[in-house]
Amino acid sequence: PTLWPNLKIINCSCSGNLECFIPTLKYYIGSSVHVSSYIYACSETGSIGTPAKPHEQTSLFQLVPQHFYEFIPLAETSQDQPLTLLASEVEKGRIYEIVMTTHTGFYRYRNGDYIKVIEQGDNGPLIDFYGRG
Numbered sequence: 001p002t003l004w005p006n007l008k009i010i011n012c013s014c015s016g017n018l019e020c021f022i023p024t025l026k027y028y029i030g031s032s033v034h035v036s037s038y039i040y041a042c043s044e045t046g047s048i049g050t051p052a053k054p055h056e057q058t059s060l061f062q063l064v065p066q067h068f069y070e071f072i073p074l075a076e077t078s079q080d081q082p083l084t085l086l087a088s089e090v091e092k093g094r095i096y097e098i099v100m101t102t103h104t105g106f107y108r109y110r111n112g113d114y115i116k117v118i119e120q121g122d123n124g125p126l127i128d129f130y131g132r133g
Contacts, residue, residue, distance in 0.1 A: 004029075011038035017131060037061070040129055042111050045102050052126045060118055060126050063087070066103055069124075071096035074114065077133060087124040090117045095130050 007029065014022055014037045022035060029035075040049035040061045049061030063069055069087055074095045076082035082097075090096060095116050100109045114130040 007033050009034040009036070011036060013037055013129075037129075040127075042113065044111060045100055045104070045106055045109065048098070048100070048113075049127060052121060060128060062121060062126055063124055065123070068101040070099040070101075070108065071115075072099060072110075090120075090125050092117050092119055097133055 010025070010029065010033060012018075012025075012035065014035060025035060026033075036051060038051065039047055041047045045067065047064050048067070049063050052060040052062040070084040071087070071090050072082045072084055074097070077097045084099060085096070093116070095114055097110060098113050098115050100111070101107050102109065112133040114133055115127040116130045117125045118128055119126045
């Protein structure tokens, strides 16, 4: 990149609705610059996930242990009393709405985010932000 010749990394949102802009960003900054998502968060609860593989160019997140998580399968999200699953019950490749109980007082909070389970990690599912409900 000619504007910032020493640029090595850009931390930004790279998934969900913003994923489509990454190829254009890379076109302008060059292929040698590492682009990664630095955090998955929302204003109400703060941090939800941190990069699972921070040195790889991915938007894969490990859920932070400060919250208790439940997951609503996509087909259940419009129900009054949807089925909820624990982190150990979610399936790779499926999309869920995330539900959080936080140490700051939110109880079974539905922020409207949909996540996709990419794989099961040692400490729970590794997820990608999929979009908003």
